Amino acid sequence: MGKVLGTIDELPADYRDELARHNATPLWPSIRGIIPFGMPERRARPHIWRYREMRPLMLRAGELTPIEKAERRVLMLGNPGLAPEPFATASIFFGLQLVLPGETAPNHRHSPSAVRIVVEGEGGFTIVQGERCPMARGDLILTPAQHWHQHEHHGSKPMVWVDALDAPTVMRLDAAYCVPGREQSTSDRPDASQWRYRGAGLLPYERLQRTGNAYPQLRYPWAAVRAALADFAAQAGRDEPVHIAYVNPETGEPCMPVLGFSALMLRPGETLAPPRRSTSAGFVVIEGEGESEIDGQTVAWSENDLVAIPNHAKVRHRNGSGTRPACLIQVDDAPLQRKIGIFEEFDAARA
Ligand code: GTQ
Ligand code: FE2
Secondary structure, three states: OOOOOOOOOOOOHHHHHHHHHOOOOOOHHHHHHHOOOOOOOOOOOOEEEOHHHHHHHHHHHHHHOOHHHOOOOEEEOOOHHHOOOOOOOOOOEEEEEEEOOOOEEEEEEEOOOEEEEEEEOOOEEEEEOOEEEEEOOOOEEEEOOOOOEEEEEOOOOOEEEEEEEOHHHHHHOOOOOEEEOOOOOOOOOOOHHHOOOOOOOOOOHHHHOOOOOOOOOOEEOHHHHHHHHHHHHHHOOOOOOEEEEOEOOOOOOEOOOOOEEEEEEEOOOOEEOOOEEOOOEEEEEEEOOEEEEEOOEEEEEOOOOEEEEOOOOOEEEEEOOOOOOEEEEEEEOHHHHHHOOOOOEEOOOOO
């Protein structure tokens, strides 16, 4: 530590030119930029997208661009610190998608994985590999990598949902691509959350012999998650966070390989200061209102707002109501960070 590193300028010009001709670069002048001491160099900043401001822009997209000319009518939510990359954090793509009554978004599959979090409307469906997943507010619907998916809307009002994709990672791997497909034929059966994986702790008997299907459950209805949060909150101590992870019901592992999903309830009047984590995250406000202090910056949020939390940020959430709970669906990159061995939580003393 503390050694003065050589700079690029102190190298002779002819040597620098020769290196450039051979597509090589000395590491030592930029080693701290690539691997800084102590904490990563974070480009992403705390940020909020308010639904009150985004909704009119979504509806205007519906007037300006027919679905046929969009394929997916999505506004990408770009973190100002990451511009011009249109990503919410270094690893999370957040989009707001609008489907109007009667519209369909055509079938395709691609290498990035997507998860839908419904914020407005009813009567929409995402069809994933033939399984019809109804979309109601707060529902979480998985369209894992290379799974065929199309959207349709049979209701009478606009449907809006949040798309959370691992596209930043897949693009960094130079591995993002898409394949268009013919319209799927669908099963008349309800999605698996309504019968095969009806409740926690219950599995179809033959699934004790694992099928190896990495995505047995594609839809996580909000009604079930909200009830679980309420029952959890009724019993948990005040110092125990009411925080539930969306997992593969056969393995108990995170439901997706790169991005993790969880539901958090802040009880009336509760302030929650989770440990500082190495992950980046974002959340969608499903219910209630409050504020989050992120690296000293306070954002006040209410229903359907989206918030971005940079890696390693210090976070404190506060429910603004003394009588009503607040519920958030959180997205983070903990599954990927755990797989590559870089997930860390820092205790308050080191924060
Ligand atoms: O709904 O299939 O926000 O393929 C980005 C890419 C949504 C989708 C996005 C997609 C989709
Ligand atoms: Fe897609």
